Amino acid sequence: MGDSFADVRDVMVEGESGLLACSPKATRPVFEPSRRRLSWPNGAVATLYSANDPDQLRGPQHHxxxxxxIAKWYEGERCWSNLVLGLRLGSAPRVMATTTPRPLRWLKRLMAEPSTAMVMGSTLDNRAHLAPQFLDEVNRLYAGTRLGAQELDGRMIDEVAGALWTRKMIEAARIGPLGHDREPVFTRIVVAVDPPASHGEKADACGIIIAGLDEDGLVHILEDASCQGLRPLQWAERVARAYERHAADRVLGEANNGGDMVEAVLRQAAPGLSYRAVRASRGKIARAEPVAALYERGLVRHRGCFAELEDEMCSYSGAAGEHSPDRLDALVWAVSDLALGRMSAPHLRRL
Structure with a gap:
């Protein structure tokens, strides 16, 4: 079982380290994608499931x-419960979970269970199967950082001292994605952009956050469309698509670094979009504090799981030398405009 059926097929079954590649030719299973099934010569059968549909696990039973x-599953706790409840065949049913550890409450409870056996490993433990250039680069970029401890060393990294957000605050704000439950009526939707100063693999990400304000005054984070490594026109086209997809009212672009260039490149991608430049007159922490207060008051909702954005929110403390949080910057601009800015002038909403 994986986050999506595509992940199960492309990584767990057909990937370079997947079941097909790791099986000896004589005992290699037959993969039937249309039936979501692997069949071995000895009669063993494996069924493929997606965490996007937890109710698929209701009814079937397995050894x-x-x-x-599992740390990236949207409804991780619900999926895990359904999976475990179906492990009722044989004398010793069990489940093997492989994941990068993230400080999720249900995952920490699972790790603390007396029946859970923990095996920890680092990226360096697999160095024989990884490109030396990759190892050199990730060590150079992430050794000694929080992200490196989590992704490279496989350590569970919890709250960061001084960060404005906690995992508990974000979990309290989380609800289902659009289409998952009753749709709110949005009175205003914005796309906030924190543009990078350059492009390429080593460049900062382009933070692109879409948020909406509902009739009750709650802000909903609708999508994290951030990207990295794209040229200006490419990320501008990504912004334009998000603007159209969500029928947004305005694009907010941070102009401290790019100035008029930000608007010019966005106009190339979509000449008719409504745009307003925003400029930072205070530091990141000072701008973020009022937004964090809105989370504490229960006035912001996350429509789904935005792992990279949430990692930035819970790890940025404003300490000297910290990497600029591009997604967080865009989030702060979006929420500030919707909940902390002045009332917008009367305007027409496109349906």
Whole structure:
């Protein structure tokens, strides 16, 4: 079982380290994608499941399971419960979970269970199967950082002292994605952009956050469309698509670094979009504090799981030398405009 059926097929089954590649030719299973099934010569059968549909697990029963990247499952706790409840065949049913550890409450409870056996490993433990250039680069970029401890060393990294957001605050704000439950009526939707100063693999990300304000005054984070490594026109086209997809009212672009260039490149991608430049007159922490207060008051909702954005929110403390939080910057601009800015002038909403 994986986060999506595509992940199960492309990584767990057909990937370079997937079941097909790791099986000896004589005992290699037959993969039937249309039936979501692997069949071995000895009669063993494995069924493929997606965490996007937890109710698929209601009814079937199994002897054993493999669950991959459980920390990124949208409804992780619900999926895990349904999976475990179906492990009722044989004398010793069990499940193997492989994941990068993230400080989720249900995952920490699972790790603390007396029946859970923990095996920890780092990226360096697999150095024989990784490109030396990759190892040199990730060590140079992430060694000694919080992200490196989590992604490279496989350590569970919890709250960061001084960060304005906590995991508890974000979990309290989380609800289902659009289409998952009753749709709110949005009175205003914005796309906030924190543009990078350059492009390429080593450049900062382009933070692109879409947020809406509902009739009750709650701000909903609708999508994190951030990207990295794209040229200006490419990320501008990404912004334009998000603007159209969400029928947004305005694009907010941070102009401290790019100045008029930000508007010019966005106009190339979509000449008719409504745009307003925003400029930072205070530091990042000072701008973020009022937004964090809105979370504390229960006035912001996350429509789904935005792992990279939430990692930035819970790890940025404003300490000297910290990497600029591009997604967080865009989030702060979006929420500030919707909930802390002045009332917008009367305008027409496109339906």
């Amino acid at each position: 054993a399971a493999w669950a991959d990247e």
